[in-house]
Amino acid sequence: MVNSRFRAVEEAFAKEAVVAEPPAPATSDYYGCNVFNRKNMRKYLSSEIRQKVYESIEKGVTLERDVAEQVAVGMKRWAQDMGATHYTHWFQPLTGGTAEKHDSFADPYGKGESIEVFSGKILCQQESDASSFPNGGLRNTFEARGYTAWDPSSPAFVMGDRLCIPTVFISYTREALDYKTPLLKSEVAIADAVTDVLKYFGIENDRVFSYLGWEQEYFLVDSSLYAERPDLIMAERTLIGHSSARNQQLEDHYFGSIPARVLEFMKDLEFECYKLGIPVKTRHNEVAPNQFEIAPVYEQANIAIDHNLLLMSLMRTVADKHGFRVLLHEKPFAGVNGSGKHCNWSIGTESGIGLLSPGKTDLENLRFLTFMANVLKAVYDNNALLKASILTASNAHRLGANEAPPAIISSFLGTQVTEAFNELLSSRDMVKLKGKVGYSLGIPQIPGLFMDNTDRNRTSPFAFTGNRFELRAVGSSANCSSAVCVLNTITAYQLKRYKENVDRRVANGTPVMKALLDETRETYRACQKICFDGNGYSEEWKAEAAKRGLDCETSPPLAYDVLASPRTIEVYKDTGVMTEVELKARSEIDWEIYSKKIEIEARVLADLTANHILPVATRYQSVLLDNVSKMKEIFDGEEYSVVAAGEIQIIKDIAMHISKARNLADGMEADVDEICEIEEERAKAIAFHDRVVPYMEKVRVHVDALEMIVDDQMWPLPKYRELLFIR
Ligand code: ADP
Ligand code: MG
Numbered sequence: 001m002v003n004s005r006f007r008a009v010e011e012a013f014a015k016e017a018v019v020a021e022p023p024a025p026a027t028s029d030y031y032g033c034n035v036f037n038r039k040n041m042r043k044y045l046s047s048e049i050r051q052k053v054y055e056s057i058e059k060g061v062t063l064e065r066d067v068a069e070q071v072a073v074g075m076k077r078w079a080q081d082m083g084a085t086h087y088t089h090w091f092q093p094l095t096g097g098t099a100e101k102h103d104s105f106a107d108p109y110g111k112g113e114s115i116e117v118f119s120g121k122i123l124c125q126q127e128s129d130a131s132s133f134p135n136g137g138l139r140n141t142f143e144a145r146g147y148t149a150w151d152p153s154s155p156a157f158v159m160g161d162r163l164c165i166p167t168v169f170i171s172y173t174r175e176a177l178d179y180k181t182p183l184l185k186s187e188v189a190i191a192d193a194v195t196d197v198l199k200y201f202g203i204e205n206d207r208v209f210s211y212l213g214w215e216q217e218y219f220l221v222d223s224s225l226y227a228e229r230p231d232l233i234m235a236e237r238t239l240i241g242h243s244s245a246r247n248q249q250l251e252d253h254y255f256g257s258i259p260a261r262v263l264e265f266m267k268d269l270e271f272e273c274y275k276l277g278i279p280v281k282t283r284h285n286e287v288a289p290n291q292f293e294i295a296p297v298y299e300q301a302n303i304a305i306d307h308n309l310l311l312m313s314l315m316r317t318v319a320d321k322h323g324f325r326v327l328l329h330e331k332p333f334a335g336v337n338g339s340g341k342h343c344n345w346s347i348g349t350e351s352g353i354g355l356l357s358p359g360k361t362d363l364e365n366l367r368f369l370t371f372m373a374n375v376l377k378a379v380y381d382n383n384a385l386l387k388a389s390i391l392t393a394s395n396a397h398r399l400g401a402n403e404a405p406p407a408i409i410s411s412f413l414g415t416q417v418t419e420a421f422n423e424l425l426s427s428r429d430m431v432k433l434k435g436k437v438g439y440s441l442g443i444p445q446i447p448g449l450f451m452d453n454t455d456r457n458r459t460s461p462f463a464f465t466g467n468r469f470e471l472r473a474v475g476s477s478a479n480c481s482s483a484v485c486v487l488n489t490i491t492a493y494q495l496k497r498y499k500e501n502v503d504r505r506v507a508n509g510t511p512v513m514k515a516l517l518d519e520t521r522e523t524y525r526a527c528q529k530i531c532f533d534g535n536g537y538s539e540e541w542k543a544e545a546a547k548r549g550l551d552c553e554t555s556p557p558l559a560y561d562v563l564a565s566p567r568t569i570e571v572y573k574d575t576g577v578m579t580e581v582e583l584k585a586r587s588e589i590d591w592e593i594y595s596k597k598i599e600i601e602a603r604v605l606a607d608l609t610a611n612h613i614l615p616v617a618t619r620y621q622s623v624l625l626d627n628v629s630k631m632k633e634i635f636d637g638e639e640y641s642v643v644a645a646g647e648i649q650i651i652k653d654i655a656m657h658i659s660k661a662r663n664l665a666d667g668m669e670a671d672v673d674e675i676c677e678i679e680e681e682r683a684k685a686i687a688f689h690d691r692v693v694p695y696m697e698k699v700r701v702h703v704d705a706l707e708m709i710v711d712d713q714m715w716p717l718p719k720y721r722e723l724l725f726i727r
Pocket of ligand 2: 215342470
């Protein structure tokens with residue numbers, strides 16, 4: 001009796017166990033499982049070797065060969081246990097994205113036998129014949145060797161069947177061929193410069209880092225529709241396409257509910273991110289239909305950038321599984337908001353002091369204003385350089401298009417910080433407080449609530465947002481290293497000048513606190529022109545900015561001139577981030593990439609026009625012609641001219657658009673062919689910008705007009721209304 005009752009209970013449990021969904025694993029169970037992090041190192045490396053690795057990560061101490069050898073053994077065992085069969089040095093070439101060359105752990109030898117190899121030497125350095133990567137003349141063809149070298153500060157990870165080792169990529173003559181090398185150097189430069197200034201404020205032995213929290217915007221389109229758009233496939237943006245009747249007028253997409261199919265993609269993406277230790281936190285719809293954003297919690301800049309690049313490749317693979325294509329281009333659709341990658345940047349110490357956060361005491365607030373003033377001065381002096389670091393052929397579509405900051409760098413501070421600076425400007429010497437040790441610095445207390453209280457200004461390219469600056473001008477497809485490296489480098493350079501000046505004042509007998517106060521005041525006074533809290537989208541601002549002497553160049557090829565200007569060379573040389581040779585190579589590469597992008601777009605557009613659009617338009621025209629001539633058989637003279645008039649006009653319109661589109665496309669192709677013959681990269685890029693870009697806009701006008709006329713059934717490409725609304 002008893003037994004049978006128990007049996008019934010057992011059966012009920014068994015039934016439930018089948019019915020109940022297994023609980024979803026907690027994120028903490030799998031977070032970072034694909035990363036060779038401390039937890040995994042504990043299982044595969046001895047404590048002695050681990051200590052050496054930690055030292056290398058934390059203090060930048062170079063790992064000795066025999067230690068690297070042991071790390072390689074542990075790393076390989078871990079990777080194989082994770083199912084990896086190959087390894088790759090993972091690096092960031094100047095073409096954008098990341099590059100990998102896969103080698104198998106298996107090393108076949110002799111007759112049908114194989115051993116598995118992965119040594120310290122392989123881990124630390126690889127030679128790669130990388131002559132197909134842009135190098136701006138740094139590698140002569142007879143010396144085409146490049147090297148990838150391990151960056152232990154960014155952990156190795158397993159992706160798919162391969163162990164990926166983050167590396168820098170340099171030439172045989174040690175010049176940087178990637179984004180990571182100068183970034184790492186800029187981190188050293190800013191850490192050193194900040195550490196020196198922090199000593200005045202009594203802070204020592206606290207490591208300094210630059211931090212980055214990016215916000216990645218992107219579009220999703222259905223894979224099957226994408227496959228029918230050669231322009232999306234080849235140029236990553238629609239080169240033609242009439243706007244749909246409804247796009248973002250209703251502004252109902254922003255923070256609206258996320259479509260179910262997209263949500264599944266996002267969940268899957270987050271799962272993959274967590275496995276790789278990418279701390280993604282926020283997801284939401286963006287302004288445009290089919291536009292979304294994903295953002296992590298901020299990290300040390302180098303790690304944050306590696307994570308952003310990893311995310312971008314993960315997005316592509318995960319989207320594929322869900323029948324989507326992810327578009328990271330800054331402007332995939334005309335007339336609809338483009339995508340950016342806001343870069344939230346700050347500097348701080350290991351113990352948690354945010355140097356761009358206001359404090360509670362006078363001294364902390366002087367420290368805050370000091371770092372703020374130096375960042376502002378750095379950005380003021382190098383506003384053209386900062387802009388050049390974010391200006392690309394694709395991002396140029398977005399800047400200044402009433403959706404993103406204009407192609408002019410300025411900074412928004414908000415009322416409270418502006419007031420604090422104004423107080424500083426009008427303050428006189430320090431006053432010794434009666435009976436108390438200490439000084440009143442004449443700086444108003446900045447309320448604690450301040451952080452959440454900064455007024456927002458969405459139109460500012462470099463906005464202070466309470467404890468960081470948000471650089472909003474970066475493009476969605478960019479490797480944001482390029483901008484972050486500039487911010488680190490120019491700030492480091494400026495802080496070195498600040499320290500020299502303070503030291504000079506002190507040497508002349510000024511008390512340290514007064515020297516700091518005076519120098520901070522002068523630093524801010526010298527760069528006030530960079531501050532602008534008004535509407536950055538307005539025409540008045542463009543005029544005002546020009547008056548203030550801010551760089552207003554909108555042509556990317558001309559903007560790149562600043563990369564090798566005497567000032568930039570001095571800043572990079574002084575901070576040890578890049579040499580003149582490297583800077584010159586970089587401007588060459590920027591021109592080269594710009595030209596290639598425009599050339600591809602122009603050729604795809606010419607091809608689409610000639611082979612896809614015009615034949616269809618002609619076919620529709622003949623349908624109408626046929627109809628009109630048949631009408632003649634039914635209707636007599638006067639009646640005919642009434643009923644056929646509309647169609648005859650359409651036939652004429654089609655004929656006009658066809659002939660104009662053809663002539664323009666032909667003219668454009670002829671120009672492209674001619675420009676391709678230009679040898680000098682700068683002149684070539686300028687010609688592409690000045691001659692080809694305007695052509696592309698004109699061709700589009702006629703093709704888009706034809707889209708509105710030609711029978712929808714005949715139109716050969718998916719239209720905006722199909723591409724932009726996921727069902
Ligand atoms: P928004 O309101 O601009 O959309 P989000 O909350 O989406 O802001 O993103 C803000 C980003 O800024 C996040 O990645 C966040 O971690 C990052 N962030 C916050 N504080 C700092 C800081 N001190 N330094 C750098 N990044 C920061
Ligand atoms: Mg933001």
